[in-house]
Amino acid sequence: MKTAVIVFPASNCDRDAAVALEKITGHKAEMVWHRETTLPAGIDFVVIPGGFSYGDYLRSGAMAARSPIVKDIVTKANLGLPVAGFCNGFQILTEAGLLPGALMRNTGLKYVCRPQKLKISNNNTRYTSKYGNVSEVTFPIAHHDGNYFADDETLNKLEKGGRVVFRYDGNPNGSARDIAGICNEAGNVFGMMPHPERAIDPLHGGTDGINLFKSIIESI
Amino acid sequence: MKAIIHIGLKPGVLDPQGRTIARSLGDLGFSEVKQARQGKVIELDLAGEDITIAETRVKDMCEKLLANTVIESYRIEIED
């Protein structure tokens, strides 16, 4: 099992993602610098970590989505490579067009960091299968631009396709239809604003994030 | 040459910043404010002289980076 974490200038959850991947797979993740043009050979799963790539300047995720490595990720994701983006990673995936919609400024206009209750809307995705019939989890959130927007047509399509994977229980940011996480049509690309990698150790206050990583890893 | 790019949210996209500005102005006693919208302006200093070329290039910049056309629309002005 080979995993990779992409590092952009001012990614800041890259180490956190790597720690989570190592804990679940038993192997160190490859840290891949954004200037690389191709992923290392044999990567099975890519995480685009949270942070403030390029300082969140212009729009969060905008500049990172145009970096050389993302081109290669887009190509491979379209061929089925599993790719997950958390927080800034989710923003980057929407900016890169791998996931629909956009993440706008929180309606409260403030950054919010707190443990957030989530409802699992679909337990049959590659990212949630290990949750069994658990329907509620708590992950920390920590973001300023987590307000998910898409037009109604897109939202309907997402819902019909079972692609809304997580919803907020108590919407912290104004997201359309309480959406916290979605996947693409093929189910291999997934993005969410909350941080599953910050919920994998009892000292974090909970371990609900472990099954998310286990789900995708075991699906490979 | 100079390019001035105005980027605003598309109609129908909720603008939380604009809404808050309108509310705060109301709170400050500016009751004439009926609505507010916030957008951004990016000013670029460009090398080169040809306005038509500049126009296509800047449009390309907008599509590729400066605007997120899922939620934003843009307008370009080129000045000598």
Place this chain on the structure above:
Amino acid sequence: MKAIIHIGLKPGVLDPQGRTIARSLGDLGFSEVKQARQGKVIELDLAGEDITIAETRVKDMCEKLLANTVIESYRIEIED
């Protein structure tokens, strides 16, 4: 009536966003971009008809809320 307020950083104040945008455009092959600055525009829909009154009121809004005059300068346009 409509007021359009252009707000930008005062000359000499560091504009990290602008700098980062210019650099990214360069990376994307837009090598003609020499410099970029980012500012914002606020558009207000106003009740009332008197342009001169509107001008003073909007100036007041800028000073009190819309612009951070320590680092930003602003310019107001009023349209009918």
Place this chain on the structure above:
Amino acid sequence: MPRNSKNKPVITPEIVAEHGLSEGEYEIILDRLGREPNINELGIFSVMWSEHCSYKSSRRHLAKFLTKGDKVIQGPGENAGVIDIGDGDAIIFKMESHNHPSYIEPYQGAATGVGGIMRDVFTMGARPIALMNALRFGEPDHPKTKSLVNGVVAGIGGYGNCVGVPTVGGETNFHKGYNGNILVNAMCVGLARTDNVFYSAAKGIGNPIFYVGSKTGRDGIHGATMASAEFDDDSEEKRPTVQVGDPFTEKLLIEACLELMATDAIIAIQDMGAAGLTSSSIEMADKGGVGIELNLDKVPQREPNMTPYEMMLSESQERMLMVIQPGKEQMAFDVFEKWELDVAQIGKTTDTGRLVLKHQRKKVCDIPIAPLADDAPNLDRPYEIPKSLPVISLSDIHETQDYDDALVRIISNPDIASKRWIWEQYDRTVMTDTVDSSQSGGDAAIVRIHGSNKAVAITTDVTPRYVQADPYEGGKQCVAETWRNLTCVGADPIAITDCLNFGNPERPEIMGQLVGAIEGMNEACRAFDYPVVSGNVSLYNETNGQAIPPTPAVGGVGLIPDLTHFATLNGAKEGDTLILLGETTGWLGSSIYLREILRREEGAPPPVDLEAEKRTGDYVRKLIRMRRVNAVHDLSDGGLAITACEMAFAGNIGMSLNASVGIPLHGWLFGEDQGRYLLAVDEHSVNPVISTAKDKGIIAQVVGKVGGDRITAVGGFDVTLQGLREKHEGWLPEFMS
């Protein structure tokens, strides 16, 4: 600036005065140079000899502090203090003020304060792992308070969140004494290896000097001298260009510096803080006993036509200066270019002992370095330590007729009300090592040492009203409270940093507050073997002659050797017994009760018995390590009643307090006697905990029970936990809405 016919500035007495230099100080400059300085040289002397850089009013008193100890690797004098936490790990930390800039531009002022303190820490080779902040605002009704709170909090979050260092705690007070001068003190804690700590002393001759980070602009020119001058009504007009923070560049700087520090390319490194290029180059040269020559044309510049004066005095943020090992230049260029930072080789070390600056092929400064440091003014300002306010006897303090109302008023008063609205804007969980942060309102934040089972505990504290009432006792108290807070989570307190915020030191009574506080703090440091390893002094915090309450903020750091044994105030269970350790006399002088319920700000503050404090604290730590306690919280503002409520909120469970024995009820519930802890223990632990305490000469008594959903005290209040929580949580969001 007046210029003569050749367009060269001439140094007039007015110019000297504008630079904040006294006639006497100017005489010394003339003597050391043997000639008139030019304007660049004058600017350099002026910033180096400013209060901010030279500590001229406080230096001789700071020298009294205990600064050495078993665990101290580096005390005051470097960018930050360094302590040993075993296994080859070092903790590097410091606290700093950004008061004046934050009042003028709260967002950028606070943001650049956070950026600055982080640079002090990673300059020494540490990865920043936690941020704290101690904030004091004016009274809530003051027209500026709300926007200052908004801006400062957004600025702290905006910077720390972007850089990806968790902001894990702090404190926030409101008092009219800060109406014209808010305090923004930021603390950073970093982790390094003991064998890879970097210092600022330049070494060797002919070694290349590198400039790294952002370009130099005309930001904050004269910032350092501004921070050393009192405000008046015009100062909002006279401000220099405000420094804008760029956390993105800071994050790149951290990564780039740590990457290069993993090699042997860096001989010495220093961040450019106040007085930028001037103080960084002079400090490096002075500590290393070498000279420095810089070619200013090589300095990366943001604007055209910058003068040497502007470049040397600019306070542009996110810049570092380093001496590189000859032969490793390319390696340095490669690392910094990878991280897309501006980098330039701008000069070299020399054997002349002089600072020589060249600009457009001309020598624009040539001064000996030693006098800049050695002859920096070291004033012995007259001082008069204010006498303690008289002790108020409990019988002179009116008892409330309505305890429910008193409790609600105290729990929801601005100083005690929940600061959730603030800390939810800070990323507290990034880096995934934050164990128990603000989330539970803990006494000290706990941050695990990455990849290990140990953790550092961090807290900031001061109770300005105590220091105002009695600088010496108040000084003791703030150190003791940090020691107590670290103890509460089961940490061994190791060392402190401090930020001494005071008014105008030219007034003997203000100087007396400073000296009194330092002496009190020092006595506590010595009693606990708890040295000061870094710190900062911020003077002239006054407006129109009105000084702030004396506010020596203390940041304490301790070690939890094994995370299987720690405690927080969260953990009390149904049926637990509440035990109070420490002596209760019902001290209400200078208390919150007196201020909030009776509107009286008077009386001697509660004294701190350092011996009893130590005995009790050592016992608490032992109980935590033996897992005898389920929850621990120290008693501070608002006394037993408020401590019990906070424990109840954290554990989401009710508390009932017993009747008071031998003390009037208001003193029993709200008294602020020092050195006390509230423990929640299992029933079977009650007897052993109390009897061992008695053996050790520690007063211990059962004061109540845990359980239910109400907060009650026999003869006093009886309210629902939920209702009280709403009051506690409600004040700040409502105020800010």
